[in-house]
Amino acid sequence: MKEIEDLLKAKALCEKILLKQPDNVAIKEKLNTINQKLRLISKNLNIKEDDKLKTKHKADYI
Amino acid sequence: MEDLQISVEKEIKELPVVIKLSGYMDSSTSYKLTEVVDELIKEGYLKMIYDFENLEYLSSAGISVIMETFDELKLKEGDLRLVGVSKRIYKIMDLCGLTKIIKILSNSKEALESFKEEVKEEKDFPLKINCPGCSFSGTIPNSDIYKCPRCNEIFYIDSNGKFELFEKIKKQEEKDTSKLDIWIKSDISYTSAIRKFIGSIALKEGFSEESASEIELALDEALANIIEHAYNFDFSKSIGINVTIDKEKLTITLIDKGKTFDITALQSKDEFFSSKGPYRGRGKYIIKKLMDEVSYISYSNVENKLIMVKKKKDIDKGGDNFIKLV
Numbered sequence: 001m002k003e004i005e006d007l008l009k010a011k012a013l014c015e016k017i018l019l020k021q022p023d024n025v026a027i028k029e030k031l032n033t034i035n036q037k038l039r040l041i042s043k044n045l046n047i048k049e050d051d052k053l054k055t056k057h058k059a060d061y062i
Numbered sequence: 063m064e065d066l067q068i069s070v071e072k073e074i075k076e077l078p079v080v081i082k083l084s085g086y087m088d089s090s091t092s093y094k095l096t097e098v099v100d101e102l103i104k105e106g107y108l109k110m111i112y113d114f115e116n117l118e119y120l121s122s123a124g125i126s127v128i129m130e131t132f133d134e135l136k137l138k139e140g141d142l143r144l145v146g147v148s149k150r151i152y153k154i155m156d157l158c159g160l161t162k163i164i165k166i167l168s169n170s171k172e173a174l175e176s177f178k179e180e181v182k183e184e185k186d187f188p189l190k191i192n193c194p195g196c197s198f199s200g201t202i203p204n205s206d207i208y209k210c211p212r213c214n215e216i217f218y219i220d221s222n223g224k225f226e227l228f229e230k231i232k233k234q235e236e237k238d239t240s241k242l243d244i245w246i247k248s249d250i251s252y253t254s255a256i257r258k259f260i261g262s263i264a265l266k267e268g269f270s271e272e273s274a275s276e277i278e279l280a281l282d283e284a285l286a287n288i289i290e291h292a293y294n295f296d297f298s299k300s301i302g303i304n305v306t307i308d309k310e311k312l313t314i315t316l317i318d319k320g321k322t323f324d325i326t327a328l329q330s331k332d333e334f335f336s337s338k339g340p341y342r343g344r345g346k347y348i349i350k351k352l353m354d355e356v357s358y359i360s361y362s363n364v365e366n367k368l369i370m371v372k373k374k375k376d377i378d379k380g381g382d383n384f385i386k387l388v
Contacts, residue, residue, distance in 0.1 A: 009216045010207050010387045013228045017218060020139050027218075030207065033388050 108140025115146030292320030
């Protein structure tokens with residue numbers, strides 16, 4: 001969760017810089033990377049939740 | 063009709079634009095300057111010089127327009143200079159506080175020079191920097207987003223070595239992240255819950271598991287000493303516990319109103335490790351060893367204070383250099 005918090009802060013920082021420097025390519029790329037990472041983490045979290053649910057359903061069935 | 067005439071002298075975007083104003087700048091004319099400036103900003107001109115040499119009149123509406131332009135340019139990392147300001151207009155600007163905010167120079171040549179001085183040279187990386195949030199010092203390999211291992215401040219450093227922060231740095235007094243002030247019964251059965259609680263707070267505040275368990279043990283020993291020696295197992299008495307944690311250290315202050323029992327007065331290490339040594343008193347030794355600072359204040363048997371400080375080590379602080387975030 002700390003990683004997500006840090007990434008969200010970094011994302012906000014990138015957006016703040018882009019307000020001042022809309023043409024800063026390095027920061028735009030950085031923002032894309034952060035968004036990709038956040039999506040990946042979110043996807044992994046969902047998969048873990050799904051696994052838990054599947055296990056629970058299986059246990060209920062047995 | 064009193065009008066405002068504007069002429070623009072511009073070259074490449076990197077150089078300042080000189081905007082010459084003449085006539086009257088008031089509520090009915092200052093919009094003209096806004097239109098011209100907005101267009102220039104859209105084109106990418108972010109450094110401007112307003113030449114007031116032939117400006118005859120400036121009202122508060124004109125001052126508002128100047129301030130709006132200045133703020134917008136600053137937001138976009140640009141800047142504004144004023145030149146050729148007459149005594150009369152300077153007085154009005156001074157009344158409105160403008161002279162403290164915007165640089166006023168005598169002529170365009172001086173203003174152009176002042177812009178040149180501000181062009182910063184690119185810094186050589188790796189660069190040794192101090193964290194903008196605390197005193198931590200480290201080396202960064204290039205311009206990027208970093209996190210301070212000590213105070214967790216997230217910042218961007220550009221190729222000129224200039225910082226951009228995620229949020230405004232908080233004042234020192236706002237940095238005390240946890241404060242706890244409670245009184246417990248002088249009962250040995252309470253100590254376990256208290257030490258576990260404070261240990262878990264230490265972990266949450268960034269201390270390593272090893273440091274947190276050392277804090278727990280020192281606290282346990284100190285409480286046991288107060289219950290036994292200051293209160294002689296009188297469970298009707300109480301012990302005050304004050305804990306403050308900031309980015310650098312954890313401070314525990316234990317307060318009792320019992321007999322003075324100086325925990326800092328220690329037997330020597332050799333006494334403990336000899337077979338003829340004392341059976342008791344090792345708790346004091348452990349506290350001294352595990353905590354970084356231990357002091358004892360006694361107010362003539364009215365109130366005793368034991369102050370124990372545990373400083374964050376590099377391992378607690380998350381490493382010995384800035385962390386690249388992405």
